[in-house]
Amino acid sequence: MASRGHHGPTLQLPAISYDDVQRSVEYAARIIRSGGLVAFPTETVYGLGADATNADAIEAIFSAKERPHSDPLIVHLPSASALATVVASIPPLAYELAERFWPGPLTLILPRASGIPASVSAGGPTVGVRVPRHPVALALLQASGVPIVAPSANRFMHTSPTTAAHVLEDLDGRIDAVLDAGPCEVGVESTVLNLTSDPPCLLRPGGITFEALRDVIANIRLAGSTSDSPSVASQRPALAPGQMERHYAPRTPLIVFDGDGPEALSAILAEAARAIAAGQRVGILVADEEAEAFADMPVTLALLGPRADLAVVSRQLYAALRELDSQDFDLLVAHTFGREGLGLALWDRLRKAAGGTLRTVSSSEGF
Ligand code: TXA
Ligand code: MG
Numbered sequence: 001m002a003s004r005g006h007h008g009p010t011l012q013l014p015a016i017s018y019d020d021v022q023r024s025v026e027y028a029a030r031i032i033r034s035g036g037l038v039a040f041p042t043e044t045v046y047g048l049g050a051d052a053t054n055a056d057a058i059e060a061i062f063s064a065k066e067r068p069h070s071d072p073l074i075v076h077l078p079s080a081s082a083l084a085t086v087v088a089s090i091p092p093l094a095y096e097l098a099e100r101f102w103p104g105p106l107t108l109i110l111p112r113a114s115g116i117p118a119s120v121s122a123g124g125p126t127v128g129v130r131v132p133r134h135p136v137a138l139a140l141l142q143a144s145g146v147p148i149v150a151p152s153a154n155r156f157m158h159t160s161p162t163t164a165a166h167v168l169e170d171l172d173g174r175i176d177a178v179l180d181a182g183p184c185e186v187g188v189e190s191t192v193l194n195l196t197s198d199p200p201c202l203l204r205p206g207g208i209t210f211e212a213l214r215d216v217i218a219n220i221r222l223a224g225s226t227s228d229s230p231s232v233a234s235q236r237p238a239l240a241p242g243q244m245e246r247h248y249a250p251r252t253p254l255i256v257f258d259g260d261g262p263e264a265l266s267a268i269l270a271e272a273a274r275a276i277a278a279g280q281r282v283g284i285l286v287a288d289e290e291a292e293a294f295a296d297m298p299v300t301l302a303l304l305g306p307r308a309d310l311a312v313v314s315r316q317l318y319a320a321l322r323e324l325d326s327q328d329f330d331l332l333v334a335h336t337f338g339r340e341g342l343g344l345a346l347w348d349r350l351r352k353a354a355g356g357t358l359r360t361v362s363s364s365e366g367f
Helices: 018-033 053-063 080-085 091-099 134-146 165-170 210-217 261-275 288-294 310-326 344-352
Strands: 010-014 038-041 045-053 074-076 108-109 126-131 177-179 191-194 202-203 252-257 282-286 300-303 331-336
Touching: 010 018, 010 344, 018 134, 018 177, 038 134, 038 165, 045 053, 045 134, 045 165, 053 300, 080 202, 091 108, 108 288, 108 331, 126 134, 165 177, 165 310, 177 210, 191 210, 252 344, 261 282, 282 310, 288 300, 300 310, 300 331, 310 331, 310 344
Parallel strands: 010 177, 038 177, 074 126, 108 191, 252 331, 282 300, 282 331
Antiparallel strands: 038 045, 108 126, 191 202
8 A cells, every 4th residue: 555656556445326426435444544545526626635643654755745745734533522632732713613513614713732744734833734624535534434534636836626537637546545525515715714813814715704704703803904804905925835826726826816897808708808819728717607708709618606605606616617628728717706705705716817916906985
């Protein structure tokens, strides 16, 4: 089960029917326990799992993903009662958040316990932990009997995978197996919250919203901003280790327009018209309601979902980016979804997919 230098094809383990799940999870757990690498579904994205207590297995994750060691990994647990095995001291707030949001897409940064190798967290004194809510992830954690480190199961800097096919696009032949339970429900990664800073600081927006956390932590801060309001968050780089500005990136050039009101849509139409006039093939990622604005244009549309239901948009974003990126476009153009609720995570991922910059369009109402 040597994952370092693994060159055979990656084993595909179906995990949809009850019988599949039993058999596949038991097999995958054996691979994890013997130091191998198994990609598995979580409610956010597919993760690339390894035994969090095994330094060689952790090293194999970095090589399979071609990920720099400066980018820390998240440790996954079957329940909050296992926290003491990976965390050196647990503040009451961690239990309160765990009670409210676990299992679910929230990662807590806490002081690292000595049983977890320093390479998990780029040599730092902290560790990111979460309890995922996908039944297959929970079954794997239970069957393995060890905490599991799992970065998103993509090559470094590529778009995160929300299906087993996406995992294989990036990692086939580099990992031992992938558990296939179909598409992920949330579609963007977990929210990362640093509880070792005072006040607690949101390092990466994700599946649990800033507003939901602010209900529990009134003075929560947003990394990269001097205010607690996401609407005034600056575009400066976030402060978390591993928070590169270019990330989640398609290979096709992507321009993201930020702003509401008709002005943003006009700017997107103008950019698309310019590219078409220059002979370029253009793909557009927008909300369902924006489709009709492109009716007369020779562009390919990826409709991500209704603006009123950003859970649908989040679920579809990465698959749409991968799909358009696999076709022969010269330019992709996308529109943000505000910064309320899941809009903040979508804003963050679209900005990073565009290499760290947005084209800001102010509306007449003064966005
Ligand atoms: O939803 C998710 O979180 C997925 C699934 C598989 O659980 N995992 C995931 O892992 O997105 P990854 O490795 O792609 O992103 C983890 C990020 C790091 O890049 C870093 O920004 C932050 O979480 N992180 C992890 N440990 C940290 C630490 N000790 N201090 C600060 N940030 C940390
Ligand atoms: Mg990732």
